[in-house]
Amino acid sequence: MDEFSVELHEISKRFGQTTVVERISLRIRSGEFFSLLGPSGCGKTTTLRIIAGFESPDSGELLINGKLATHTPPQERDVNLVFQNYALFPHLTVEQNVAFGLEMQKLPRAQIRERVGKALELVRLSGLGARLPHQLSGGQQQRVALARALVTEPSVLLLDEPLGALDFKLRQEMQLELKRLQRDLKITFLYVTHDQEEALKMSDRLAVMHQGRVLQIGPPQEIYERPATRFVADFIGESNFLEGRVVHTAGRRAVVQIGPLQTNVFSDTPLQLHQRVTLALRPERIQLCLPDAGNGTWTGLVEELIYIGKETRYRVRLSPEITVTVSSPGASNGITVGERVGLTWDPQSLRPIEEYSA
Amino acid sequence: MGRLKRWADQTIGSLLVLDTLLTYIFLYLPIGVLILYSFSASRYALVWGGFSLDAYRRLLTDPEIVSALLNSVIVATSATALATVLGTALALALERARIRWRGSIEAFVYLPIVIPEIVMAVGLLLFFAQVLRPLVSTVGLGISPPLAVIAGHITFSISYVMVVVRARLRDLDKSLEEAALDLGATPWQVVRRVTLPLLAPAIISGALLAFTLSLDDFYVTYFATTGGSGFKTLPLYLYALQGRAAIPPQMNAVASLMLVASLMLIALALLVQRRSYSRRA
Numbered sequence: 223m224d225e226f227s228v229e230l231h232e233i234s235k236r237f238g239q240t241t242v243v244e245r246i247s248l249r250i251r252s253g254e255f256f257s258l259l260g261p262s263g264c265g266k267t268t269t270l271r272i273i274a275g276f277e278s279p280d281s282g283e284l285l286i287n288g289k290l291a292t293h294t295p296p297q298e299r300d301v302n303l304v305f306q307n308y309a310l311f312p313h314l315t316v317e318q319n320v321a322f323g324l325e326m327q328k329l330p331r332a333q334i335r336e337r338v339g340k341a342l343e344l345v346r347l348s349g350l351g352a353r354l355p356h357q358l359s360g361g362q363q364q365r366v367a368l369a370r371a372l373v374t375e376p377s378v379l380l381l382d383e384p385l386g387a388l389d390f391k392l393r394q395e396m397q398l399e400l401k402r403l404q405r406d407l408k409i410t411f412l413y414v415t416h417d418q419e420e421a422l423k424m425s426d427r428l429a430v431m432h433q434g435r436v437l438q439i440g441p442p443q444e445i446y447e448r449p450a451t452r453f454v455a456d457f458i459g460e461s462n463f464l465e466g467r468v469v470h471t472a473g474r475r476a477v478v479q480i481g482p483l484q485t486n487v488f489s490d491t492p493l494q495l496h497q498r499v500t501l502a503l504r505p506e507r508i509q510l511c512l513p514d515a516g517n518g519t520w521t522g523l524v525e526e527l528i529y530i531g532k533e534t535r536y537r538v539r540l541s542p543e544i545t546v547t548v549s550s551p552g553a554s555n556g557i558t559v560g561e562r563v564g565l566t567w568d569p570q571s572l573r574p575i576e577e578y579s580a
Numbered sequence: 581m582g583r584l585k586r587w588a589d590q591t592i593g594s595l596l597v598l599d600t601l602l603t604y605i606f607l608y609l610p611i612g613v614l615i616l617y618s619f620s621a622s623r624y625a626l627v628w629g630g631f632s633l634d635a636y637r638r639l640l641t642d643p644e645i646v647s648a649l650l651n652s653v654i655v656a657t658s659a660t661a662l663a664t665v666l667g668t669a670l671a672l673a674l675e676r677a678r679i680r681w682r683g684s685i686e687a688f689v690y691l692p693i694v695i696p697e698i699v700m701a702v703g704l705l706l707f708f709a710q711v712l713r714p715l716v717s718t719v720g721l722g723i724s725p726p727l728a729v730i731a732g733h734i735t736f737s738i739s740y741v742m743v744v745v746r747a748r749l750r751d752l753d754k755s756l757e758e759a760a761l762d763l764g765a766t767p768w769q770v771v772r773r774v775t776l777p778l779l780a781p782a783i784i785s786g787a788l789l790a791f792t793l794s795l796d797d798f799y800v801t802y803f804a805t806t807g808g809s810g811f812k813t814l815p816l817y818l819y820a821l822q823g824r825a826a827i828p829p830q831m832n833a834v835a836s837l838m839l840v841a842s843l844m845l846i847a848l849a850l851l852v853q854r855r856s857y858s859r860r861a
């Protein structure tokens with residue numbers, strides 16, 4: 223088995239004047255659950271369509287299982303696509319839909335029957351084989367689409383927001399099922415979504431896309447804990463952004479002045495003295511403490527407080543120019559609007575990020 | 581003020597009703613009279629002679645009518661078959677293939693629908709007489725009158741089939757064909773296994789439309805058979821009857837039957853399309 227199932231080298235695609243995919247490079251490992259995550263219109267579907275063979279890139283190279291496939295016709299690529307709208311054949315029954323790919327491979331009847339049965343079992347649709355697609359619920363249609371794409375055992379499955387049309391509960395269930403399927407079948411999944419929670423939960427690695435470019439690639443924890451750019455820090459989860467200047471350095475540690483406030487920052491690449499820097503700090507990584515506790519804590523005024531069940535969100539004003547959002551689990555423990563509170567955090571949670579000009 | 585307005589509204593309302601009524605009378609009275617007179621016992625088509633089924637009975641025994649009916653059915657069936665195949669192929673080519681000069685080809689295909697039929701008929705006559713016959717005769721063959729009529733009917737039917745099929749093709753979700761390709765089908769298998777089955781309702785209604793138009797056609801048939809070949813379809817037969825001093829009542833019966841047949845075909849075409857749309861939704 224090749225180390226990589228799909229490799230994109232500097233792939234670009236323009237539609238008319240607009241560049242929809244701009245010099246994307248990705249290496250997706252065999253058996254990996256890899257997600258493409260990005261806001262609507264950032265070029266996710268276009269990237270998948272290039273890999274499936276429905277669009278040909280203007281430049282760059284595509285390799286599938288180590289073989290050059292940039293201009294291979296779609297029917298000859300060992301990848302199957304689960305379409306955003308499922309694209310089930312409306313004139314064929316569930317069984318006939320699933321059998322389609324096998325019939326194209328001219329397998330013997332008996333074998334087709336057996337594998338279709340297994341595939342339907344796998345997606346828990348046994349017994350619905352004789353129905354037409356329009357007689358199924360959205361979730362069932364989604365699973366037919368999955369079975370149809372899986373039954374030919376492609377080495378890569380491309381999934382274009384396959385759960386986008388499902389309600390919240392069903393979505394959660396299907397996320398687990400997809401993950402289970404992928405683990406059992408050991409097929410490479412390239413999964414497109416604009417739901418960051420879904421991407422974090424399911425992926426081995428993910429790539430964050432924005433305006434046709436890949437901003438960061440890495441495992442979920444790395445993307446979440448060490449976002450490289452402001453866009454990633456903001457799109458994945460939520461971040462407070464603090465802009466300041468480096469006033470002291472000592473190896474990996476630096477002291478950053480933000481308005482009237484100072485804080486310690488640890489960074490992988492040493493910061494330069496007097497350098498301007500943007501720091502990202504996640505609301506849930508800030509703890510409330512007693513005001514004026516010193517010791518590197520900050521003190522501010524609670525301006526707004528919203529209780530949303532699993533957590534309470536506070537907006538705290540630290541200076542006339544600086545406010546931060548804090549979220550802490552559970553109810554507010556008696557803290558009220560207008561109260562003075564202290565803020566503290568693990569210095570590792572404060573990340574210096576690159577400015578990304580969007 | 582309010583009363584005046586109400587009065588005006590009422591008057592306009594009544595006028596509209598009257599207008600609708602007159603339109604319907606104008607449209608359907610002649611047809612009603614035709615059907616009524618087809619049941620006349622008179623020996624003359626234009627005279628009422630009491631109720632009878634004589635005219636219809638005579639249809640079955642009059643060899644001229646039987647032969648015209650047979651000709652009509654043969655012409656319509658063969659023209660429809662060929663026009664449906666060609667029209668569907670044309671629709672697929674225009675909508676799915678990458679072709680040059682798409683715009684001009686489209687314009688030419690729509691032309692037979694918009695140009696006056698008489699122009700088309702005269703054009704065909706000239707083409708047959710001056711181009712096709714001499715060409716075919718150089719290889720020692722001839723074009724029989726039925727063949728000329730069928731060829732003529734095909735030329736105008738193609739456009740109608742194409743328009744109907746193409747409308748449906750435009751609505752067809754492209755991702756279905758992509759899904760088939762993705763699952764390993766060759767482009768030809770995609771057409772056979774996915775595109776054509778999904779187009780079936782449109783193809784059938786296109787064919788029914790072509791059949792109706794062919795049954796009904798006069799100009800093209802008339803000009804394609806000039807030269808006194810004696811080959812007559814039902815419309816030509818009716819036209820010839822009309823030239824006689826005393827028009828026999830079969831004319832009304834034939835016309836009534838053609839009307840019923842056309843209505844039934846069109847209703848069928850609509851039904852096929854309606855059903856396919858409701859299933860898709």
Ligand SMILES: Nc1ncnc2c1ncn2[C@@H]1O[C@H](COP(=O)(O)OP(=O)(O)OP(=O)(O)O)[C@@H](O)[C@H]1O
Pocket residue numbers: 237242260261262263264265266267268269416
């Ligand atoms: N065939 C096309 N012609 C012109 N522009 C296109 C075409 N396909 C896509 N685009 C444009 O390319 C951009 C990226 O589209 P794409 O479908 O890849 O986005 P996406 O990331 O999948 O978005 P979504 O999350 O909404 O599905 C969009 O701005 C879209 O309008």
Ligand SMILES: [Mg+2]
Pocket residue numbers: 266267268306382
């Ligand atoms: Mg998309």
